[in-house]
Amino acid sequence: MPAAILDGAAYAAEIRTEVTRQVAWFNAHHGTIKLCAVLVGSDAGGRLYAESQRKLSVQVGVQYELVELPEATTQTELLAAIDRLNADARVTGIILQLPLPPHIDPATAQYGIDPYKDVEGVSPANIGWLFYDNPIIVPCTALAVAELIGRSGVVVRGAHAVVVGQSRVVGRPITMALLTQMATVTGCHAATQDLAAYTRRADILVVAIGQPRAIGVDHVRPGAVVIDVGINRVVEHDAQDQEVRRTVGDVDFGSVAQIARAITPVPGGVGPLTVAMLLRNTAEAARKQLQRRV
Amino acid sequence: MPAAILDGAAYAAEIRTEVTRQVAWFNAHHGTIKLCAVLVGSDAGGRLYAESQRKLSVQVGVQYELVELPEATTQTELLAAIDRLNADARVTGIILQLPLPPHIDPATAQYGIDPYKDVEGVSPANIGWLFYDNPIIVPCTALAVAELIGRSGVVVRGAHAVVVGQSRVVGRPITMALLTQMATVTGCHAATQDLAAYTRRADILVVAIGQPRAIGVDHVRPGAVVIDVGINRVVEHDAQDQEVRRTVGDVDFGSVAQIARAITPVPGGVGPLTVAMLLRNTAEAARKQLQRRV
Numbered sequence: 001m002p003a004a005i006l007d008g009a010a011y012a013a014e015i016r017t018e019v020t021r022q023v024a025w026f027n028a029h030h031g032t033i034k035l036c037a038v039l040v041g042s043d044a045g046g047r048l049y050a051e052s053q054r055k056l057s058v059q060v061g062v063q064y065e066l067v068e069l070p071e072a073t074t075q076t077e078l079l080a081a082i083d084r085l086n087a088d089a090r091v092t093g094i095i096l097q098l099p100l101p102p103h104i105d106p107a108t109a110q111y112g113i114d115p116y117k118d119v120e121g122v123s124p125a126n127i128g129w130l131f132y133d134n135p136i137i138v139p140c141t142a143l144a145v146a147e148l149i150g151r152s153g154v155v156v157r158g159a160h161a162v163v164v165g166q167s168r169v170v171g172r173p174i175t176m177a178l179l180t181q182m183a184t185v186t187g188c189h190a191a192t193q194d195l196a197a198y199t200r201r202a203d204i205l206v207v208a209i210g211q212p213r214a215i216g217v218d219h220v221r222p223g224a225v226v227i228d229v230g231i232n233r234v235v236e237h238d239a240q241d242q243e244v245r246r247t248v249g250d251v252d253f254g255s256v257a258q259i260a261r262a263i264t265p266v267p268g269g270v271g272p273l274t275v276a277m278l279l280r281n282t283a284e285a286a287r288k289q290l291q292r293r294v
Numbered sequence: 295m296p297a298a299i300l301d302g303a304a305y306a307a308e309i310r311t312e313v314t315r316q317v318a319w320f321n322a323h324h325g326t327i328k329l330c331a332v333l334v335g336s337d338a339g340g341r342l343y344a345e346s347q348r349k350l351s352v353q354v355g356v357q358y359e360l361v362e363l364p365e366a367t368t369q370t371e372l373l374a375a376i377d378r379l380n381a382d383a384r385v386t387g388i389i390l391q392l393p394l395p396p397h398i399d400p401a402t403a404q405y406g407i408d409p410y411k412d413v414e415g416v417s418p419a420n421i422g423w424l425f426y427d428n429p430i431i432v433p434c435t436a437l438a439v440a441e442l443i444g445r446s447g448v449v450v451r452g453a454h455a456v457v458v459g460q461s462r463v464v465g466r467p468i469t470m471a472l473l474t475q476m477a478t479v480t481g482c483h484a485a486t487q488d489l490a491a492y493t494r495r496a497d498i499l500v501v502a503i504g505q506p507r508a509i510g511v512d513h514v515r516p517g518a519v520v521i522d523v524g525i526n527r528v529v530e531h532d533a534q535d536q537e538v539r540r541t542v543g544d545v546d547f548g549s550v551a552q553i554a555r556a557i558t559p560v561p562g563g564v565g566p567l568t569v570a571m572l573l574r575n576t577a578e579a580a581r582k583q584l585q586r587r588v
Contacts, residue, residue: 107426108587111419125405127425128418131470132401132462158485166473168426175473175481176425179460182485184492187469191452191476198478293402 003260006148008269012276016060022283023061033286034063035093035119036085040078040104041071046097053095060279075104079112086114092286093119116289119281122169130173133180136288137281142173144273145206145227146181152225152262154204157182162199164188164215165208170229174206195219213252222259226251229270297554300442302563306570310354316577317355327580328357329387329413330379334372334398335365340391347389354573369398373406380408386580387413410583413575416463424467427474430582431575436467438567439500439521440475446519446556448498451476456493458482458509459502464523468500489513507546516553520545523564
């Protein structure tokens, strides 16, 4: 029986509806929710991405401001700019657009963001709180993955989850989030030997390696829940030898969907849900700022 | 061939010698290294533990002060007391003794410690920096475990490490530290089903569950490196039916030592090395405060 398709785009729409309600309530009772994105250097891709963030933010009632700083901004100057946003009570959320210029350490800059305003949940402080089962703001991708696993109906507690890819802001937070949910979790990465021997044992398989269709049917146990975090643009040739541009995941969807219990498509899976989780975090951050614990 | 015994007590002595040199250098060039331990409530065990810390600190040339606060101290008052120590340039290291009274959240209190003075490496901020491969101060137990694994001669990169027990300050930081060293890591805990099926696959097996001799020869792959973090006091009866008090680990040392490649004894393994790592962190913290990045 082919897999259930975990429709991230549809779940994202549900979450945006819920967030719109939350934002309206907050705006009515506590002033405006305002998200500031900081972009260092005039990166065209970064500005395009910011425009898409602005559109999505405004849709749910969140004010959005792009703060552009010159490429030559020093780390100290960036931290000072972030501190001004931290201190500004009208700003309830801060995003630092990546990549930063090479002379700035991303984690140090992210650590400068007030953990209550860090709506992406990527500051080392927020990552550490996740470790302690007491998160302020959880990384958006980890939230999206957890939501998709939940929607698959699999019981996480006691399941064996295998997370392939251990990047700092995606694979590792997902690994930790699954551990805090009491899955037995195996973290795999580029140095793992005989990857398929691990992935074939997974009840829940999460892949975040950025390699188009690298995980095939030989890597997956029949009946597993497969969450594909990868978003890869590929150019392929069709039967008429025409170039076709496609967006594909890290998982070979066509074959794996034949044996999995549930699977996320790419596009339309983890991607849109991650964006929706950023908006949910933005509403959550504003609400939590009313009752700070640190 | 029986296992090599990883002599934590001997390695700890080496590290104390090295730390004594570092502290003498620092004291000569940059003023005194001073460690403040904060004890909330008049717990006899806590004071006894502090006395042992004082003795070990003084041995390596570190000044030690115990700051005792009444049981009724509120979380806000504790955070204010910690802030005074953060601001005091003469204090280079801060330890918060656990357990705290139930009205205080340990992670929130630890988060109040300047990450550069958090010599135990347990603040959420420091845990998060570990995640980002850029730690300021690493949790002492994770350092001790990493040192013992290193001394066993096993190659961590690409090895399969299984960490049994996922507590916030021991199992999880060890799991993350091994992932950053590019081991394939499986985290197991109370909800893991068929534990032995996981542990028998481990090249490196780390056990931190606090259950006397729970891991036996059936759990261990011949040739594995076994690190026993458990310290359990048990009362047993000898052949003459006399009560005997013993300190034993989470691993059944007698049988597992027959098949492992290397194993830590209890006592004399992870325990003394963890204390030595606290002293090393204390020297490191003082040194790093000379060149802060945040």
